Amino acid sequence: MSKSPKPSTPVIQTISHAHRMIYRIGRGQQGQRFLEFDEQGDFVGMDMARKFIQMGMTRAKRYGNHAGGRKYKKEIREELPKSEEHEGKQEKEEVSKLFREVWERxxxxxGYKxxxxxxxxxxxxxxxIKKEEEVKVET
Structure with missing residues (x-):
């Protein structure tokens, strides 16, 4: 007979407020975890999960556009031409669309907004507060 695992402590409760304020909302990706973080009141976790989903979308798109996933020539920032047709292109495009739908949701x-x-x-x-503290230290 196996015991059910103990519920884990929400990540948000394991870090200090100061450490939490270091986080910056990403511009630049995990589905179930997104909702778990929402239930825990953890925006940082939600945003990281959103980033991983976004990364899945962009990586699948890159492999759909470029066979092998390489977008630029080595050592120079010159973009390689997009592949018109290569093995797996259609599949990667479809995967990218699925990730995009989840990312947009x-x-x-x-709750995220x-x-x-x-x-x-x-x-x-x-x-x-930090700015005021710096001013006090300087004077």
Missing amino acids: CRAYE RRRAEFLRELREWEE
Whole structure:
């Protein structure tokens, strides 16, 4: 008879507030974890999961556009021509579209938008406090 695993401590409860405020919302990707982080009230976890999903989309797209996934010539930033047809191209394009659909759902998710706005508000407040502390130290 196996015991069910103990629920893990939400990551957000294991880090300090100062450490949490180091995080920056990415511009630049995990489905189930996204919702788990939402249940835990962990915006940073949600945004990291969104980034991994976005990365899946962009990587699949890259392999769909370029056989072997190489976009640039070695040692120079000259873009290689896109492949018109190569083995796996269609599959990679379809996978990229699936990732894009999930990524867009993450971005549109009300919990994500609300937690993002809260995080940005909290970050502005945190930065103001840190700025005031720096001014006090300088004087």
